[in-house]
Amino acid sequence: MVDINKLYNTYVTSQPCENIDFMAILSPYAQQLSITITEDEIVLGKNQTPLNRIPKKNIFAVIDEENDIYIVLRASIYIINKTTGEAKMDIRNL
Numbered sequence: 001m002v003d004i005n006k007l008y009n010t011y012v013t014s015q016p017c018e019n020i021d022f023m024a025i026l027s028p029y030a031q032q033l034s035i036t037i038t039e040d041e042i043v044l045g046k047n048q049t050p051l052n053r054i055p056k057k058n059i060f061a062v063i064d065e066e067n068d069i070y071i072v073l074r075a076s077i078y079i080i081n082k083t084t085g086e087a088k089m090d091i092r093n094l
Helices: 004-011 022-033
Strands: 035-037 041-044 053-055 061-064 068-072 076-081 087-091
Touching: 004 061, 004 068, 004 076, 022 035, 022 041, 022 061, 022 068
Parallel strands: none
Antiparallel strands: 035 041, 041 053, 061 068, 068 076, 076 087
16 A cells, blocks of 8 residues: 555656556556546546546546556546446545
8 A cells, every 4th residue: 555645745746747657557457447548537436426537637646556547637536446447536635
């Protein structure tokens, strides 16, 4: 398990990162974890609810760890378990 506060401190800067290769990082898990990558957003799961849709322009980093994938936003982090596909969200205490 990664230290969530360290992720915020490391990756959340004044501007989201514009050169993240979403396809390279997420496409190996797309089918298994039901991740859809479009031109403008990442969709988690089959239900397209507002919490499952992440605009790419808001993403600061995508970290691929041994057991989890972390999608870092300014005030939250999506944590996707690679084995179960379970998605959790950490909301930053501002």
